[in-house]
Amino acid sequence: MRFLRRALGGLILSLGLATTAWAQAPFITVASTTSTEQSGLFAHILPKFKEATGIEVRVVAVGTGQAFAIARRGDADILLVHDTAGEEKFIAEGYGIARTDVMYNDFVLIGPKSDPAKVAEAESITDALQRIAKAQVPFASRGDDSGTHRTELRMWELAGIKPGGSWYRELGSGMGPTLNTAAAMDAYVLADRATWIAFDNRQNLEILFEGDKALFNQYGSVLINPERHPHLKHDLAKKWHDWLISSNGQEAIASYKLRGQQLFFPNAE
Numbered sequence: 001m002r003f004l005r006r007a008l009g010g011l012i013l014s015l016g017l018a019t020t021a022w023a024q025a026p027f028i029t030v031a032s033t034t035s036t037e038q039s040g041l042f043a044h045i046l047p048k049f050k051e052a053t054g055i056e057v058r059v060v061a062v063g064t065g066q067a068f069a070i071a072r073r074g075d076a077d078i079l080l081v082h083d084t085a086g087e088e089k090f091i092a093e094g095y096g097i098a099r100t101d102v103m104y105n106d107f108v109l110i111g112p113k114s115d116p117a118k119v120a121e122a123e124s125i126t127d128a129l130q131r132i133a134k135a136q137v138p139f140a141s142r143g144d145d146s147g148t149h150r151t152e153l154r155m156w157e158l159a160g161i162k163p164g165g166s167w168y169r170e171l172g173s174g175m176g177p178t179l180n181t182a183a184a185m186d187a188y189v190l191a192d193r194a195t196w197i198a199f200d201n202r203q204n205l206e207i208l209f210e211g212d213k214a215l216f217n218q219y220g221s222v223l224i225n226p227e228r229h230p231h232l233k234h235d236l237a238k239k240w241h242d243w244l245i246s247s248n249g250q251e252a253i254a255s256y257k258l259r260g261q262q263l264f265f266p267n268a269e
Contacts, residue, residue, distance in 0.1 A: 027056035028236045031068075031076035033147055034174035036219070037061035039194035039263050044256040049243055055236055063174070065145030071095060071222075074229035078237040079222040080244075082147035082192075087220050099222040101267040102244050103253050106217050107151055108196060109209035110179075111188035119188065125212040126159035133159075136167040138187035142178045143170030147217075152190045155214065179205070192217055194263035219264070221245070 036042055037059060046057050060070060064081040071079050072095050080102065081087060087099045109119060109128055117135040122128035132139055141163070142149040156163050169187065171178050175195040182189040183203040191199075196207070221241045226234045243249045250266035257263065 025056060026054060026233075026236055027058055028077040028233050028240055029058050029060060029075070030078055030080055030240070031060045031062065031066075031070045032080040033064050033067065033082055033219075034061050034176065035082070035148070035192045035195045036080060038174065038176045039192075039198045040258065041194065041253070041256055041264060045249070045252045048252045049240065049249070052243065052248060053239055055239060057240060061174075063142070063144040063146030063149065065150070071224055074224075074232060076224070077233045078224060078240060080219065081222070082217055082219045083150050084218050084220060086147075086150065087222050090222060095225055095228055096222045097225050099220045100241065100245055102219050102221050103250075103264040103266050104216065104218045105193045105264050106210065107148065107190055107215040108193050108207045109188065110182065110191055110196065110205050111208045112186040112204045113206055114186075114204070115208055117188065120208045122209055125155050125209065125214050128209045129155055129159040129161060132188050133161045133163065136165065138182075138185050139163065139168050140178055140182040140185060140187040140189040141168065141170045142175065143172045144174070146174070148175060148190060148192055151215075151217070155190070158214070197258050197261050197263055 042059055050056055060076060062070070064083045064086060067079055067081050068086060068090055070076045071090070090096045091099060109125065111119060116137050117131040119128040119131050122131060141152060171181055175191055176199065178189060179191060179195070179199050180201055181187070183201050183205050186204055221244050223237065223241055224232055224234065226232070253264050253266045254262065
């Protein structure tokens with residue numbers, strides 16, 4: 001019995017020490033986009049950051065609009081999103097103190113190989129969208145106030161079109177689920193290139209239009225205002241922010257490839 005009590009006592013002490021160590025392990029919460037998560041980028045770079053700093057990053061992957069809302073409530077230590085105009089507004093409203101370009105890629109217009117709207121023949125993204133609206137063929141929109149959705153709406157506006165009707169499907173879902181729906185419907189869809197590269201269920205879909213300068217996709221890291229939310233881990237968040245734009249962080253971003261393709265391009269290039 002004495003041996004058993006000693007063994008149990010040692011086990012309880014070990015568990016207690018382990019629990020204390022876990023509770024004291026530094027971490028931050030990053031509100032980010034679904035594209036950084038679903039593309040696999042975070043799975044690639046977060047272990048490198050933790051190895052370099054000892055800080056764990058816990059990601060809340062939502063649409064950019066939702067990420068802003070989370071940060072406004074003080075429920076995230078830092079932002080990594082892709083809506084520069086929205087990021088600048090966030091700072092102007094006093095919720096953030098600074099933003100920095102971190103990486104970029106582009107958006108692509110995807111659709112069925114049969115291309116009933118002939119968007120592959122378009123001269124610009126606005127021309128491509130006008131062709132889709134005229135043909136009234138299915139278009140799958142994320143409809144979730146994400147950075148991709150905001151870009152899509154800006155492109156429709158530039159094209160002089162207010163999309164609607166049975167051909168325009170607002171899904172309210174992330175990029176991966178939206179691509180799945182587009183594949184099932186043989187619908188056109190605007191997507192970020194990184195998620196498309198990582199996407200497996202392509203069925204009849206392929207990239208039909210790309211390369212327009214209007215489809216440039218910039219990602220930025222935004223520091224939260226400590227006066228607005230003093231309870232947040234601003235010192236740890238700053239280490240993450242600085243690492244992303246350091247040579248090590250930028251190399252980690254550049255080294256992430258799938259199917260022989262680089263998904264994100266560091267701004268230090």
